[in-house]
Amino acid sequence: MAAITKDYSTISPSAKTLLWMKALTDIPFAREAAGLVFGDTNLPGEEDERVTVNFLKRLMHFDVRYWSIDAALEMIGLSNVLEMSSGFSFRGLDHVRYLDKFYIDTDLPEVIEAKGALLQPLMRTLPEAPVGQLLMKPLNVLDEEAFRALVRRFPPGPLAIVNEGLLVYLDEPEKKRLCAIVRELLRERGGYWITADIYIRKYENEVAAMSEVTPEISKFLSDHRVNENKFESFEQAEAFFRSCGLRLAYKAGPDVDRLRSRTLLKRKGAEVPSVPLVQRYRIRETWILEPR
Structure with missing residues (x-):
């Protein structure tokens, strides 16, 4: 296998920024984890001046993305789950x-180290011990040997491989490499790949409809060639x-009743479509893939 030389660690800071935003959602443990990282007094509140309509539209994008994966996992009903690049x-x-699930949560070493420090405080908030088993392990998903070693930790049975945000940071050869690894593992074990990362390239009006893109966000997207790494269309994907x-x-979509960001938009008097905004503009979908 060719050496992995690309530095993916520059992506990691965005995971903490996203955690701060998600503190305003009903995503499990998001606010508690954000409080441990940033301090409870520094988290966004409903009346925070930073929580604008544009902020909430952007937040709803990530709210939809998170819950769509939960909907997909419920659809396929597998007890062995490996999540790639899980962030915070x-x-x-x-x-x-x-x-009674066996769940392996993975990301780059620096993220897993920081996340591991949050796990025990979060577990102390639980009324009783978890029923299933959770492992947090470092993984570069393009390292097939390391990937296989983690999969061998699972008990017998089919596997759900999950990612929420990853493909937009990989160029086409890297995507093909990841697909080859995942396909072979699923052919051997059975199961599905759930990816919420089916993004298509956005146009100016769609960017404006989603949210205000700050200079910091714009620089991050440009530095990581995020738009170039998206698919041309859903057909091309x-x-x-x-x-x-x-x-x-x-394909999987969320239960809109779980979207607190959507409720907050309504409270601000913003026009909220009957389906989530990101589905209306169709810039992203969550797909459940299987080997051919």
């Missing part, structure tokens, strides 16, 4: 609280995965 999401902890030996089995 504690979906794994939430899923093992009451369900499907063709890409087919070329990698994967097929679209299902």
